[in-house]
Amino acid sequence: MIEILRYFGLPIDASADGFAIDEILGLVHWLMLILFIGWGTFFIYSLIRFRQRRNPVADHDGVKSHFSSVLELAVAIIEMVLLVGFAIPIWASRVNDVPESGNAVHIRVVAQQFAWNFHYPGPDGMFGLTEPSRVDEETNPIGLNRSSLGGADDIVTINQLHFPVNKRIRLDLSTKDVIHSVNLPEFRVKQDAIPGMTIPIHFEASMTSKDFIESLSGTARDTLPEIEKGFQIACAQLCGLGHYRMKGYVKVHDDAGFQAWLNEQAEYLEEEGDEDDWGDDDW
Ligand SMILES: [Cu+2]
Structure with missing residues (x-):
């Protein structure tokens, strides 16, 4: 059933649930092929059967x-x-069947013209408040209130989504302005972000970025300059003039690698907090 997809250039399936979607895609294409042949045959039959010479x-x-x-x-x-x-x-x-925060790696995705903001709850597992009045496009794109409950240790990244392999991932998708769409083709995920709504999506990666990049060697994508960045996030809704550059990257870590990345981010946060102190290394 699924072999038919090989001819459509579908990206590799790096998701635990991807096979079910691929199966449906395969079935739909077979059904459409059968309908196409059936109706095409009927059309040609009608042209011959009701030709003018026979029906003046x-x-x-x-x-x-x-x-x-x-x-x-x-x-x-x-x-x-x-x-x-x-x-x-x-x-x-x-x-x-959206997993609860405790059963999944929970990340908020805030789309905007023309970038992806990712908001992680940090070690305490709790998202701080985000407030429109605090939004600063340079320093605080999601308007995070650092002094709100659970907000001090939150991690915010731009165009860089990190999560571990073989874990349920829950993304809560929202947008600051127009409709965008998060498209993760290798995980068979595509969901519109609608102004005024928070839409949860969930999936599970079955392949790390490292394995993914290795799997591409020798294919056409291997030669692309950004290939070492791994999985790409494309905005799948024409959202304005900068739509073409609304591009993010996903890094799928193993468990230890994800923890190390979180720790690294926490260190950056601390350094930022010390910014006003004298006697730092960059003095
Ligand atoms: Cu967009």
């Missing part, structure tokens, strides 16, 4: 039986059953 005078009465109307109705009912009875419940059971 048009028949204004047309079809008299109700067979085609009944058929139409039957198709419509079957499609409704498929949609309401199967598609919506299956989608809800897979996607709506």
